[in-house]
Amino acid sequence: MRGLKDKVALVTGAASGIGLAIAKRLAEEGMAVGVLDMNGQAAHAAVEQIRAAGGKADYEACDITDYEGVKKAVAAIESRLGPTWALVNNAGWDTPTAFLKTTPDFWRKVVDINYLGPIHMTHAVVAGMAERGGGRVIFIASDAGRVGSSGEVVYSGCKGATISFAKALAREVARNNVLLNCVCPGPTNTPAMDAFVGTGEQGEKIRNAMVRGVPLGRIGEPDDYPGLVAFLASDDASFMTGQTVSISGGLTMHG
Numbered sequence: 001m002r003g004l005k006d007k008v009a010l011v012t013g014a015a016s017g018i019g020l021a022i023a024k025r026l027a028e029e030g031m032a033v034g035v036l037d038m039n040g041q042a043a044h045a046a047v048e049q050i051r052a053a054g055g056k057a058d059y060e061a062c063d064i065t066d067y068e069g070v071k072k073a074v075a076a077i078e079s080r081l082g083p084t085w086a087l088v089n090n091a092g093w094d095t096p097t098a099f100l101k102t103t104p105d106f107w108r109k110v111v112d113i114n115y116l117g118p119i120h121m122t123h124a125v126v127a128g129m130a131e132r133g134g135g136r137v138i139f140i141a142s143d144a145g146r147v148g149s150s151g152e153v154v155y156s157g158c159k160g161a162t163i164s165f166a167k168a169l170a171r172e173v174a175r176n177n178v179l180l181n182c183v184c185p186g187p188t189n190t191p192a193m194d195a196f197v198g199t200g201e202q203g204e205k206i207r208n209a210m211v212r213g214v215p216l217g218r219i220g221e222p223d224d225y226p227g228l229v230a231f232l233a234s235d236d237a238s239f240m241t242g243q244t245v246s247i248s249g250g251l252t253m254h255g
C-alpha cells in the first residue's frame with residue numbers, strides 16, 4: 001500500500017482476534033505499530049510476534065474506558081514510536097443477552113467499552129493529527145450497528161452510534177486532512193466469537209446457522225479485515241471520508 005511505510009499506527013484491542021491481525025498487517029506494510037490493550041501480557045506477546053516477523057511495534061497496557069489512562073498511554077507510546085498517523089479503534093466487547101434481561105450496570109459497561117472507549121481514543125489522538133495537518137481514524141464497528149443484532153441490542157446501538165460519530169467528526173476535521181471511516185465485520189472466528197456462541201455441539205450449531213445466512217458460505221476470519229484497514233490508512237484512500245464498509249461475505253448488502 002502507498003504511504004504507510006515508517007508511519008505510526010495505534011491499534012486498540014490488538015492483543016487478540018481482529019485487532020491482532022490488523023496490527024500484524026500494518027507492521028508488514030512497514031508501519032510502526034502501537035498495541036494498546038487492557039491485557040498487558042497479551043499485548044506484550046503480540047509485540048513479540050510482530051518483532052519476530054521483522055516488524056516494528058511497542059505496547060501500552062490501556063483500558064480505553066479510562067480517559068485519563070488513555071491520554072497517558074497515547075503520550076507514552078507516541079514518545080517512543082512518534083506521532084500517530086492512523087488510529088484503529090478496534091477494541092470492543094459484548095456478551096449475548098436478551099435486552100429485557102439486561103441491567104443498567106450491563107448497559108453502562110457495554111457503552112463504556114464500545115462507544116465511549118473509541119471517543120476517548122479519538123479525542124486523545126485527533127488533536128495532534130489536526131495540528132500536523134493529517135491522519136486517519138478507522139473504526140472497527142459491526143454489521144450489528146447497521147442492521148441490528150438480537151441478543152446484542154445495546155452493543156448494536158453503540159456500533160450505530162460509532163458510525164454516526166465517525167461521520168460527524170469526519171465533517172469537522174476534513175479541512176485538517178483527518179479522515180475517518182468505519183469497517184463493519186460480520187460474525188467472525190475470534191476468541192470473542194467463542195465466548196459469544198460457546199464451544200462444543202451447541203456452539204457448532206449456532207455457527208452453522210450463521211453460515212447458512214452468509215452468501216459466501218462461511219463466517220469471517222480475522223485476516224478478512226486488515227487489507228481494507230491498510231487501504232483506508234494509505235495514500236490511496238486520501239479522498240474517502242465518512243464512509244462505512246461492510247465485510248461480511250454478503251450477509252448485509254448496502255447501497
Ligand SMILES: NC(=O)c1ccc[n+]([C@@H]2O[C@H](COP(=O)([O-])OP(=O)(O)OC[C@H]3O[C@@H](n4cnc5c(N)ncnc54)[C@H](O)[C@@H]3O)[C@@H](O)[C@H]2O)c1
Pocket residue numbers: 012013014015016017018019036037038039042062063064065089090091092093113117140141142143184185186187188189190191192193
Ligand atoms: N468477532 C466478531 O464476530 C465481530 C463481529 C463484528 C464486529 N466485531 C468487532 O471487532 C472488534 C474486535 O473483536 P474481536 O472479535 O477481535 O474481539 P476479541 O475479544 O478477540 O479481542 C478484543 C480485544 O480487545 C481488548 N479489550 C477489550 N476491552 C478493552 C478495553 N476496555 N480497553 C482496552 N482493550 C480492551 C481485549 O483485551 C482483546 O484483546 C470489536 O470492536 C468487535 O465489536 C467483532
